[in-house]
Amino acid sequence: MLTSSLVLGAAESAAHTGFNGGDIIFQLVMFIILLALLKKYAWGPLMGIMDQRASHVASEIDAAEKSRSEANKILDEQRALLKEARQEAHVLIENAKKQGDIQREEIIIAARAESERLKEAAKRDIEQQKENAVTAIREQVASLSVLIASKVIEKELTAQDQEKLISEYIQEAGEKR
Known part of the structure; x- marks a missing residue:
């Protein structure tokens, strides 16, 4: 019906070259009906999709902001x-x-203590060796004295002979050492 009206209106306008108010009103009414149909079936769903897209973009922006703040x-x-780990x-x-x-300090103290202990042990060892040497010398002197005394008893000597005899025995004892 709409198409036939348009065709009729176009045919009539070709026949009439003057101002036709009915055609203008008819076309205006048809345009308004077309706008109403577009608003109901096209504009509404299109705006719904646009609103959904806008809300989706807004939620994505909010999620991105939230993710950024969390990051x-x-x-x-x-x-x-x-x-904290560096500290x-x-x-x-x-x-x-x-x-x-x-x-390090404990090792130094231990080393010093060990050194003192070794030093003391060495001193004790030296003293022991010294005492042993003195004892040995005393024993030698005693045996030499006994030997000299036995020789002196065997013969009576003058003072010069006694000194000569003592010197010989001391030399003899020194060579034995």
Whole structure:
């Protein structure tokens, strides 16, 4: 019906070259009906889709903002954890240095104590060797004295002979050593 009216209107307008108010009103009514149909069937769903798209984009923007704020929060947490880990590492290094210094001092003290112990042991050993040497010399002197006394008893000597005899025995004892 619409198409036949348009065709009739076009045919009549070709026949009439003057101003036709009925055709204008008819075309205006048809345009308004067309707009109403477009609004109901095309514009409404199109606007619904556009609204859905706008709300989807807005939700995506909100999600992106939320993700960005969460990423910044996580980044701040990671930075804090990294700073804490660096501080802990610094404390561990300082503790290790202190422990090393303490162990070094303990080793030095132990080495000094061992040195003193060895020195004292060496002194005791030297004293023992000295006492042994003195004892040995005393025993030799005693045996020499006995030997000299037995020789003196065997013969009576003058003072010069006695000195000569003592010198010979001392030389003889020195050679035996």
